[in-house]
Amino acid sequence: MRETAVTPVQVTGTVLTTRRVDAYHALTVVAPGIAERFRPGHVVSVAVGGPHTSMPTRRVFSVHDVKPDYGGTVELVFAVRGRGTSWLAERKARDSLDLVGPLGRPYPVPRDPCACVLVGGEYGSASLFALADTLQQRGCRVDFVLGAASADRVFGALRARRMGETTTLTTEDGSLGLRGRVTDALPAVIADARADVVYACGPMAMLRGVTAVAVEFDIPVQVSVEESMACGYGVCMTCVLPVIGDDGVTRMVRSCVEGPVFRGERVRFEDIGTIPFDALGAPGGRAQEGGAHTRNVS
Amino acid sequence: MLTPEMSVDMRTYLAHVELANPITTAAGCAASGDELSQFIDLARLGAVVTRSITMAPRAGRPTPRMAETPSGMLNAVGLQGPGVDVFLESELPRLVERGARAVVSIAGGSVAEYTALARRLADAPGVAAIEVNLSCPNVEDLGRVFARDPAASAEVVASVRATMRYDVPVVAKLAPDVADIVAVARACVDGGADALAMINTPLGMSIDVDTMRPSLAAGTGGLSGPAIRPLAVRCLWQVHAALPGVPIVGMGGVLTGRDALELILAGACVVSVGTALFHDPYACLRILRELEELLKERGFERLADAVGLAHRPPGAGPRQRIDLEESSL
Numbered sequence: 040m041r042e043t044a045v046t047p048v049q050v051t052g053t054v055l056t057t058r059r060v061d062a063y064h065a066l067t068v069v070a071p072g073i074a075e076r077f078r079p080g081h082v083v084s085v086a087v088g089g090p091h092t093s094m095p096t097r098r099v100f101s102v103h104d105v106k107p108d109y110g111g112t113v114e115l116v117f118a119v120r121g122r123g124t125s126w127l128a129e130r131k132a133r134d135s136l137d138l139v140g141p142l143g144r145p146y147p148v149p150r151d152p153c154a155c156v157l158v159g160g161e162y163g164s165a166s167l168f169a170l171a172d173t174l175q176q177r178g179c180r181v182d183f184v185l186g187a188a189s190a191d192r193v194f195g196a197l198r199a200r201r202m203g204e205t206t207t208l209t210t211e212d213g214s215l216g217l218r219g220r221v222t223d224a225l226p227a228v229i230a231d232a233r234a235d236v237v238y239a240c241g242p243m244a245m246l247r248g249v250t251a252v253a254v255e256f257d258i259p260v261q262v263s264v265e266e267s268m269a270c271g272y273g274v275c276m277t278c279v280l281p282v283i284g285d286d287g288v289t290r291m292v293r294s295c296v297e298g299p300v301f302r303g304e305r306v307r308f309e310d311i312g313t314i315p316f317d318a319l320g321a322p323g324g325r326a327q328e329g330g331a332h333t334r335n336v337s
Numbered sequence: 338m339l340t341p342e343m344s345v346d347m348r349t350y351l352a353h354v355e356l357a358n359p360i361t362t363a364a365g366c367a368a369s370g371d372e373l374s375q376f377i378d379l380a381r382l383g384a385v386v387t388r389s390i391t392m393a394p395r396a397g398r399p400t401p402r403m404a405e406t407p408s409g410m411l412n413a414v415g416l417q418g419p420g421v422d423v424f425l426e427s428e429l430p431r432l433v434e435r436g437a438r439a440v441v442s443i444a445g446g447s448v449a450e451y452t453a454l455a456r457r458l459a460d461a462p463g464v465a466a467i468e469v470n471l472s473c474p475n476v477e478d479l480g481r482v483f484a485r486d487p488a489a490s491a492e493v494v495a496s497v498r499a500t501m502r503y504d505v506p507v508v509a510k511l512a513p514d515v516a517d518i519v520a521v522a523r524a525c526v527d528g529g530a531d532a533l534a535m536i537n538t539p540l541g542m543s544i545d546v547d548t549m550r551p552s553l554a555a556g557t558g559g560l561s562g563p564a565i566r567p568l569a570v571r572c573l574w575q576v577h578a579a580l581p582g583v584p585i586v587g588m589g590g591v592l593t594g595r596d597a598l599e600l601i602l603a604g605a606c607v608v609s610v611g612t613a614l615f616h617d618p619y620a621c622l623r624i625l626r627e628l629e630e631l632l633k634e635r636g637f638e639r640l641a642d643a644v645g646l647a648h649r650p651p652g653a654g655p656r657q658r659i660d661l662e663e664s665s666l
Contacts, residue, residue: 095613139618269403270618274373277403
């Protein structure tokens with residue numbers, strides 16, 4: 040399941056189409072170099088605000104769709120959350136966008152056909168359709184569980200219904216599908232599909248819950264995390280989270296380079312936003328015994 | 338007079354070390370170097386300034402570590418890094434292999450730790466210069482930052498200078514949020530610094546009005562980006578005016594060749610690019626190209642002729658080469 044690294048490129052893409060999808064925005068951009076290198080799970084980092092921007096940090100998005108039109112297009116799905124995303128939402132066809140990608144570790148796909156449950160929260164489901172496509176081409180069974188707070192925040196329900204063996208929708212207010220969260224519906228879906236693996240993309244709390252369910256069923260789970268970051272290609276060191284390595288040691292790793300896809304059980308969800316005391320290089324930890332009096336302040 | 342085909346001599350000197358051009362990465366803005374080398378040839382930079390290397394590995398600060406601010410960003414990464422052993426085993430050799438000139442930034446919590454780091458680096462091949470990150474809390478002085486105290490800064494610099502090989506320049510990196518940056522600069526030069534680098538990020542803070550809590554987990558963070566460029570220009574101006582013979586690595590919100598030229602005119606002979614690298618992985622080479630174009634347009638044959646040029650008296654024309662003896666070269 041080991042993936043080889045893909046070299047990212049910087050592309051000045053041209054916006055082809057923009058559309059509203061319920062509570063979200065979707066932007067299709069002609070970006071040949073990125074489209075041809077893309078694999079499901081990769082992310083793209085976008086500069087916002089135009090040439091003389093007052094927003095120096097890039098925004099990172101997962102890719103909903105890649106198409107061969109015009110040499111290759113990528114479609115990004117996002118929610119307006121601040122100045123950068125509201126600028127992006129105002130883009131029109133033929134505008135230019137500075138994109139860097141594809142970035143990060145894509146979803147590993149199984150060598151042999153197996154049953155896969157794909158779990159999406161809010162617009163996190165956007166990254167699952169390219170994955171579903173790849174899995175189905177390999178003869179895998181795909182079942183979807185998509186959820187959000189309300190009906191207009193569930194992304195891609197129609198497409199999931201078309202592609203999936205089964206599709207289960209959940210909303211917290213009951214406006215679509217089952218009332219509740221994806222984790223409420225997930226155990227039954229895993230059992231019915233006799234799932235071998237779970238893939239999930241969405242808010243951190245959901246990924247934590249999905250991982251707990253998969254661990255209960257003792258099946259592997261791959262989660263795609265969304266952390267705030269400034270660059271997307273590994274230089275700003277701001278998107279870190281505690282992840283347990285193959286050697287059993289917890290490290291603060293970058294979600295843009297070592298992720299965004301991680302094995303769920305390796306992510307220390309309960310410690311996100313902290314430096315676990317046993318992480319490599321944690322203040323006062325064993326790793327610093329040799330390091331004189333270095334304190335964790337800068 | 339320059340003909341359009343002629344290129345500007347972009348060579349510069351960091352103390353006695355010649356760099357092919359004045360553009361370098363800023364400390365802590367290029368991770369290990371591997372990340373940027375996916376986009377650019379590191380050998381084409383004047384130098385790569387590494388992240389601040391510490392004795393032990395460091396996990397850094399908790400997240401959120403970053404908050405965007407108008408024309409800038411706050412960061413509190415907390416010097417996350419692999420520690421000097423891994424740096425010497427793998428990161429430095431990879432930089433050397435790629436043909437990069439490595440300026441190694443070091444950070445410590447005590448004079449002894451800086452000295453120990455210098456000792457480890459003294460015999461490492463491929464260290465073009467040492468940059469001493471003085472914006473670290475001194476554990477022997479209740480966590481007061483070295484860079485705010487001229488005497489403590491000088492002590493660190495003197496100790497590193499005494500430990501490093503004589504042919505490896507020691508650069509003192511200064512913080513702008515001090516009472517008198519000239520006093521700190523002078524103390525560092527008296528302590529043996531071969532060059533100065535400024536400015537490190539001034540401390541800033543932002544509060545999220547939705548959560549009504551500080552935006553960064555650490556509360557405060559270093560402010561960088563174009564928002565601090567005037568602060569950098571002021572610091573460079575004051576220090577270059579006071580110590581015209583000391584080479585200065587200038588940095589602070591450089592996004593374009595024009596910004597780099599501004600810092601050069603204020604007195605920098607090397608310009609580091611930091612936050613711009615988060616926005617554009619090609620920033621260094623683009624800025625270098627733009628800077629060369631600007632110098633050419635203005636009729637300069639050598640970059641060195643522009644260093645500190647804004648200091649010439651009003652009414653005087655561009656300085657002639659002979660006037661530059663007291664500048665960085």
